[in-house]
Amino acid sequence: MCLGIPMRVVKINGDFAQVESARLLRNVNIQMLPGIKTGDYLLVHAGFAIQKVDPERARETLRIVDEIR
Amino acid sequence: MKYVDEFRNARLVHKLAARIKAINPGHNLNIMEVCGTHTQNFCRFGLAKLLPKNIRLISGPGCPVCVSPQGYIDTAIELAKNKDLLIVTFGDMLAVPGSCSSLEKERAKLGNVRVVYSPLDALSIARANPGKKIVFLAVGFETTAPAIALSILEAKKEKLKNIFFLLSLKLIPAAMRYLLLDKRIRIDGFLCPGHVAAVMGTKEYAFVPKKYKIPCCVAGFEPVDILESIYMILEQLALGKAGVANQYTRVVTATGNLKAQGIIRRVFRTADSEWRGLGIIAQSGLELKNEFSDFDASRIFPAASPRVKIKAAGQCRCSDVLKGLILPLGCPLFAKKCQPEHPLGPCMVSGEGACNAYYKFRQQV
Numbered sequence: 001m002c003l004g005i006p007m008r009v010v011k012i013n014g015d016f017a018q019v020e021s022a023r024l025l026r027n028v029n030i031q032m033l034p035g036i037k038t039g040d041y042l043l044v045h046a047g048f049a050i051q052k053v054d055p056e057r058a059r060e061t062l063r064i065v066d067e068i069r
Numbered sequence: 070m071k072y073v074d075e076f077r078n079a080r081l082v083h084k085l086a087a088r089i090k091a092i093n094p095g096h097n098l099n100i101m102e103v104c105g106t107h108t109q110n111f112c113r114f115g116l117a118k119l120l121p122k123n124i125r126l127i128s129g130p131g132c133p134v135c136v137s138p139q140g141y142i143d144t145a146i147e148l149a150k151n152k153d154l155l156i157v158t159f160g161d162m163l164a165v166p167g168s169c170s171s172l173e174k175e176r177a178k179l180g181n182v183r184v185v186y187s188p189l190d191a192l193s194i195a196r197a198n199p200g201k202k203i204v205f206l207a208v209g210f211e212t213t214a215p216a217i218a219l220s221i222l223e224a225k226k227e228k229l230k231n232i233f234f235l236l237s238l239k240l241i242p243a244a245m246r247y248l249l250l251d252k253r254i255r256i257d258g259f260l261c262p263g264h265v266a267a268v269m270g271t272k273e274y275a276f277v278p279k280k281y282k283i284p285c286c287v288a289g290f291e292p293v294d295i296l297e298s299i300y301m302i303l304e305q306l307a308l309g310k311a312g313v314a315n316q317y318t319r320v321v322t323a324t325g326n327l328k329a330q331g332i333i334r335r336v337f338r339t340a341d342s343e344w345r346g347l348g349i350i351a352q353s354g355l356e357l358k359n360e361f362s363d364f365d366a367s368r369i370f371p372a373a374s375p376r377v378k379i380k381a382a383g384q385c386r387c388s389d390v391l392k393g394l395i396l397p398l399g400c401p402l403f404a405k406k407c408q409p410e411h412p413l414g415p416c417m418v419s420g421e422g423a424c425n426a427y428y429k430f431r432q433q434v
Contacts, residue, residue, distance in 0.1 A: 006072045022070055029189065032215055032329040041072060043267060043320055046159075046209075047187025048216040050329060051267040051320050053072055058319035065081050065297055068088050 006041040006053045019044065072319070076291030077114075085296035086119040092303045093121045099255050100124065100302055101248070101393050103241055104262030105132035105421020106290050112430035114292045124299070127393040128423035130244045130344060131262060133209045134161040135391060135415040135422050137237040138343040142415075143167045144372045145235060148204055149175035149182050154370075155198060157191040158206040160184045161419040164412055188220035195224070195232040204366045207234045212264045214238050214355055215329040218336035221357070221364050233366035236356060239342055241265050242273050243353030249281050254393055258302035260295070261287040263317040270325030271313050278311035289317035336361055345415065346388030387414035390423050397427040404428055 007019035007026065017030045019042060029048045030036055041053040102108060108128045111117065117126070130136045146167040149156045156172065163173045163184065176182035185191055191205040207217045217234065224232050241262060248254055261274050266287045274285045284305035288298035298316040305311055315321055333355070342354020357365045385407065386400040397403050397416065407413040409425055416422035 005070060008071070029187075029216075029219065031219055032326060032332065034328060043264065045212050045264060046216045047189050048219065050212060050215070050264065051326055054319045058072055058075075061297070061316070061318060062075055062078075062081070062293075065085060065293060068084055 007044055009036060009038050009040045009042060012036070012038065017042070017049065019049075073291060076289065076293040078293060082119070082292050082296060085293065085300055089119075089124070089296065089300050089303060090121055092300065092307055093124065094303070094306065095123060097123045098125065098257045098303075098306070099127050099393070100258045100260060100299060101127050101129045101256045102260040102262075102288070103129040103131040103245060104260075104265070105135070105419065105423075105426075106264075107131065107260055107262070107288065107295065108423050109421060109426045110290050110292070111295060112426040114295075115430070116292060116295060119296070120299070124303075126260075126299070127256075127396065128390065129248060129393050130347060130391045131210075131241070132391075132416065132419050132421035132423070133213070133237070133239065134159075134165060134419040135387060136239060136244075136344045136347070137165075137208055137415070138345045139168065140343070140372060141235070141237050143169075144367075144370075145204075145206055146170050146172055146175055148235070148366075148370055149179070152179055152181065153202060154181060155194060155201045155203050156182045156206065157185055157194055157203055158182065159186075159208065161421070162206055162208065164418045165415045166413060166418075188217050189223075191232060192220055192224055192227075192229065195229050196227075199231060201231060203232045204370070205232065205234050206237075208237045210239055210241055210262070210265050211269050211333070212262075212267070214337065215268060215326075215332045218332045221336050221361055222332070224364060225361065230363075232364065233369055234357070234364050235366035235370075236354075237342075238337070238355040239344065240339065240353050240355070242276070243342075243350050244344060244347060245274075245277060247347055247350050247353075248392060249277070249283070251392065256283060256393070257306065258283060259285045260298050260302070261285050261313070263287060263289050263294075263321060266315075266317070266321045266325065268326050268329045271315050271321060271323050272325075274313045278313060282311045284311040284314070286314040287317050287321050289320065344391075346391040385414035387416045387424070390416050397424040400424070404431070 042049040337355035340356040416424040
C-alpha cells in the first residue's frame, strides 16, 4: 500500500492534479497538499497526494551517505 | 525513476553495509519495522544478506489487512452474500480467509465484490449504481485515514445516500506501545513507518525513547533508506542514546501534514480497537463522529456472528508473526499448507504481509 514512487505534477485542475511517473499518467486528489506547483514530486497513496518530496533534502541524504567512510 | 533509482544505487548500498559491519556491536539485536512495505522491500532487495547475522529485522503489526480481526473479515464476507449490496475493497482483502469463506469465493457466486485503488472509486460506483447499497471496506493506518475521511466528506457534500464505510482504521503508535509492554518480545530499535510519519510527523514516536529508552528511526522505503536507518539505530545504540532519528527527511517532518491531520480529526474520533493477534488496544483505532454515522456500515448492517474456525488455520501463527514473536519461517504451515495461492492466514495473502514477503523472496532471505 505504501508505494513510495514519487510522481511529477504535470497539470493542476482544482482539487486534482495530473501526475506522471514512468510514462504512467494518473489523476490524484491534492486537497491535503495546498500550494503545490507543476514540476513538484508528490507521494501518492490511494489516489491522494499525502506529501511533497523536498529535492534539497533528497540530495542531502544522498550526499551524507556518499561521504560515509 | 527520480527519487527511486538514486536510492537503489548499489555503490551506496554496499557502503552502508560496510558501515553497519564496522559499527556492529556483535551481540544479538532485534530491530522491528512496523510497516508492511519495509518488510516487503527488505526481502525483495535481499538486504538480510547484507546485514551481519546478529542483526535481525523483525516484522511487527504493519500490514493493515493482516491486523484486521477475524470478525471484521467475516462481517465483510457476510455482507457480500447480500445481493442488494456491492462490496468495494482494496485488492489485498479478496483472498483473506474468513471462518468459512472469502470475499473471492463470494465474488465468484454473486459477482458483487469490486476491487478499487482509491476510496474515491467507491464514490464513483455509488453514483453509477443508485439502486444498490455500496459498502467500502475502509482498512488502513494513518496514511489511509485522511483519504477515507475526504471521501466521506465528499459523499456528505454530494448527499450520497447509498454508500457506507466498514471501518478498520488503526493507529500505529498504540500498537507499538502494546508491543513494548509485552515482556516476551525483545525490541532493540524501531524502524518507524515513513508514510504514516509523512502524515503524522516524527513527534508521535517520541514516547518510545523517552519512556522505554529504545531508539527509533523514521525510514524511507528504498534499500539505501532502509540500510541508512538501521545504521542510524546502531549509531544511537553505540552512543548509548535513544531518540527519534529521521532518515526520510525528503518526505517527513517533525509535525507531518497538518492539513491531513485536521481532516482526520474532522471526521473521526479515536476509539478502542481490536487487532488480530494483539486483541483490543485502548484508543488504537478510529471511528466516525456522530455527524457522519449515516455512513457507518457497522451501524446499518449487523456484524457476522462468530463461526467455527476452519481446521487447518488452527495451526496458523499469524498472531505471533504480527507480534514479532516468530519469523514466518517459524510457522509450521509456512510454504507447506499455506502459500499465496491457497493462504490460511492473512499474512500470506497481503502483499504487505510478512509471510507473503518471505515466501515470494525466500531465495533472498
